[in-house]
Each structure stands twice: as C-alpha cells, then as structure tokens.
Amino acid sequence: MIRRLAWMWKASLALTAISTAAWGQSASPTPAGPKIYSCVTADGRRLTSDRPIPECQGREQTLHRSDGTVRAKVAPAKSPEEKAADEVLQRELLAKKAALDDAIRHDRNLMARFKNRAAHDLARAAALDDLDAATGVTQRRLASLAKERKGLDDEAEFYKKKTLPPKLKQALDANDAATEAQKLFLEQQSAERGRVNRRYDLELTRLQKLWAGAPPGSLGPPPSAHESEPPPSAASVSGARR
Template sequence: MGKLTASVLMLMLAPGLAWAQAATSTAKPSIYTCTTADGRRLTSDRPISDCSAVEQRVLNADGSLRSVLPAAMSPEQRAANEARERKLAAERLAQLDAVRRDRNLMMRYPDEAAHQRARASSLDDANKARLISERRVKDLALERKPLMDEAEFYKGKPLPAKLKQQMDANDAAVDAQKQLIENQKAELVRIGSRYDLELQRLKRLWAGAAPGSLGNSSNGPADAAASAPR
C-alpha cells in the first residue's frame, strides 16, 4: 500500500480509532463528560455510550482538559467523509502528476530553441508522410493511363472483368491516398497547435512559475513524450 493511500485510510479511520484507544487506555485515570442531545450532563471513567453522537471532553483527575473525544460518525457521515477523503486524495495525486509533467517538460526543453527544434522535427516527419502520399497519387494516375487507353477499345461495351477490377482497384487506392493526405494535413495543424500551447506553458515555467501551478497540463502525445524519463 502506498504512503498516500495509507495516510488517507488513517484519516478515514481516525474517529473510530480515537474511540477504540479511549476505551482501552488504562495508562492514566480519565474522566469523560458530555451533554446528551436531550440536555443531560453525564460523567464516567470510560467513554459514554449515550454520548457517542456528541463530543466528549476527557479530563484529568484534577479536572484539567486532557483531550476531546470526537462524536462517532453515522454510516451516512462516514460515507460522506470517505468520499471527501477519496476526492482529496485524487486531487493530491493530480497535483503531484502536474508537478512531474511540468518538471519533465522543462528538462526536455530547457529553452525555446530546443522546443523549436522539436517542433520542426515533428512537422518535418508529418510533411514527409504527406509528400509520400501525394507521390503515390501521381503514380496511381500513371498506372491508370494504360487502363484508360485499353478501355477505349470497349467504348459502348461492357469492360472485361479483369480490366474493370483493375480500374476499380486504382480508384479505391486513389481515394484512400486522398483521404490519407487530408488526415496528414489535419495532423500538421494539430502538431502546430499542440506545440503552440506547450510553448505558452513553457514560457511561464521558464519565467519562474512553479511546476504544477498552471492547471491542467495534458496536451496529448506531446505531454506524454515530455513526461517520459530521459
């Protein structure tokens, strides 16, 4: 069990532990006093069950206050407390993750020049893929020319099955490449936007903003790469 999880569990169990410790402690005589919901003032040498729903004062033999025994939580209160502690634990984990991401981002990009080199490299890779697809479209056009020439002999007649199959396959390949090119163009835009947002964050971190203080740092693959150990 991680340290954080163990701490949360201890917080959730704290009221119950306080009652258990109070009930079993025999180190020093104690005086328990409380006022019930109906106004009765009760005193005992052990935790008072009739006052489990209210706070009890634990006094020393001379009447001075030793501690305060909190009211035992109802099932509803306990469930609400557990939910609150889980929420706080999740928020603490998210904050730790944000700090880690920002620190890794600054390690990966110590200055703007390093970030610009990474941007150029990512854009270059995407552009190369787009150019390959565009060349493939041109190659497919060249492959289609002899098919069209052959189809001229069958003008007004059904095409032979093999020729029709070849032309259909060529059409499908061209459509696939054109769709791929559109996706690659969109990827170029996405990469540019991703690095723009990342640079805005880095400029604030370089200027002295504390890691984890800038809100959500998740920008997709760029952050994943920045978060990876180097």
C-alpha cells in the same frame, strides 16, 4: 600509586553507573492515569464513565485526568451521512493532489526537455519533417496512380459500348481503391500536422510561463489529447452536415 589509581578508576565507573541508572529512572514515562469521561445527555443528565459513554455518542464528551482537570475534548461520533460526505471529500482531495503531482511532473519533464525556445522550435521542425516526408510519399503514389489511371481509361475507350474485359475492370477497380486509400492517408497526414502544431503551440505557451519563473504545477493540469486537436475546418464541418 598504581593501586590508588585503579581504585579511583573503579569508583568513577561506579558513580557513572549510579548516575545513569538514576537518570533512566527519572526519564522513564510516568504511567498514564485512569481515563474519565463525562458528558451531558440530550435530556440534561450528567454522566461519568471510565470509557466513552454510549448515551453521548452523538454529543461532545470531556476526557478528564485523575485529578479532574480536562485532558481533551472528544468530538461527537459522526452520522453515516457525515462519514459518507467525509469520504467524498477525501477522494476529492486525493484526486486534486494526484492532479497537482501530475502537473508538477509534467512541467519538470517539459523544462528538462526544452531549455529554451530554440530547442522547442527544433523539436517541432523535426516532427513536421517526418510528416512532410510521409506526405511526399503519399503524393508521389497518388501521381503514379493518376498516370496509371489515364492509361487504363485510354484502354477502356475501346469498350465504350461493350463489356469491359475482366482483367481491365479489375485493374480499374484496384486503381480506384488504391487512390481512395491514398487520399485518406493524405487527409490523415494533414490532420496529424495540425495536431502536432497545436501540441507544440500549447507546449510553447506553457513553457514561456515556466521559463519566466512560474513554479511547476502552478499552471493547472497539462493539456489533454483532446485540447491538442485542431479546430475543425469549414470543409469538414460542411461534409459532416451532409
């Protein structure tokens, strides 16, 4: 009984091996037949070759199987101008894809940072608080310089028709320079406040559409730094004209 079972097991293995080999042979790819190209030249000649036909480089060629049936159509080779145009188009497509990827990434990051309007308002307030603190420092410095200037002017009254002492003149010049610097800081801080508000306004407009269900990247490119600039005030335009 044991010998019979052993024999049956070996026979089963042999049949499995034969079946596997037969399947492998039937599944192996059939070697590709020879390639046959044909075309009609510009002057009407029909040419045939086992490789692409140089005389028909600018014309469509037909690739046949060994039995003569059509396997594929081979498009004409492109001219240098056509290749250059394709390269330009490819660069444009790549640039558009990169811009879309950037917009998608920007929108996803924006939505991850701000889940709702309250979170965005809080971030705006924090950014403005920092600017307000810096502006307060500048204003206090200007007040201190103005007080210092009054004392220097009072002292200079004694020298109306005389040459100012070098030390006093140096102090007046230093006060002027420091005051101008602080005024410039104040202007920059005011401009920065406008930029911050403008940036948060643009973000909020975009976020409201995203919160409403607009897919990330569907709203066009993110606002640039230039778009975040506040419009020039009438005073700055007037100063520029002067």
